[in-house]
Structures are given as structure tokens and as C-alpha cells.
Amino acid sequence: MSKKNISTDQLISIIIEGIEDVKGEDIQLLDLRDIENTVCDYFVVCSGNSNTQVKAISGAIQKKVGKEGQEKAWHVEGESNAEWVLIDYVHVVVHVFQKQIREFYDIESLWGDAKITKISSSL
DSSP states (O other): OOOOOOOHHHHHHHHHHHHHHTTOEEEEEEEOTTSTTOSSSEEEEEEESSHHHHHHHHHHHHHHHHHHSOOOOSEEEOTTTOSEEEEEOSSEEEEEEEHHHHHHHOHHHHTTTSEEEEEOOOO
């Protein structure tokens, strides 16, 4: 099977669909391309209401990206406690938080120079 190279925009769309499939909330896209010394081009940040939902969001993203984009995450961490799961697709890093953990770390403020796009859920 030949590996299909998908664009970053396509990858982001698939990730967002995966989040929405399991009702992930407060999805934001942080564009980091104009910030020096960043590890990637984009962060996709979202919230879940419980460990179970955070795991479901993480699983849905990885499954959908694997199936539709034929991409496998380069690195995943945090799935065991499912408070904050990081899924690294090299140019795009996904952060799936439980709400209170997201509020505590406030990643959007940490990357305040990023261009932030709020994704309105299709629900």
C-alpha cells in the first residue's frame, strides 16, 4: 500500500472531524508559523469532560487520521491518565485536555502570539 502524503490543511481537517465525532469541545487552532523556534506549525487544542471522553477523542483522532490520511502519530503521550493527551503529527500537535487541566495550563495564553482560530462545532 502506498503512503498518501496529505497536506497540513487536510490533516487539520481530519483531526477536527475526529474530535467532533466524539463531541470534543472548545476546539481551537493555534497557528504558530510566525513565532520563532516553535516545535511545530500548528496546535489543535480541545477539551473533554472526563478521562473516558479524553481517551475517546484521542482514539478517534488517531483512528480517523490513520484511516483517512494514512498517517500515524509520531509520538503520543498522556493516554494512561487521560488528563492531557498530546498527539504529535510533526507539523501539527494535538492537545486533548480535561477541562480543569486545560484551564490550569492555559496553553492558549502561553502561546499568546499565535493566531488563534476558534472552530465552531458543527453540532
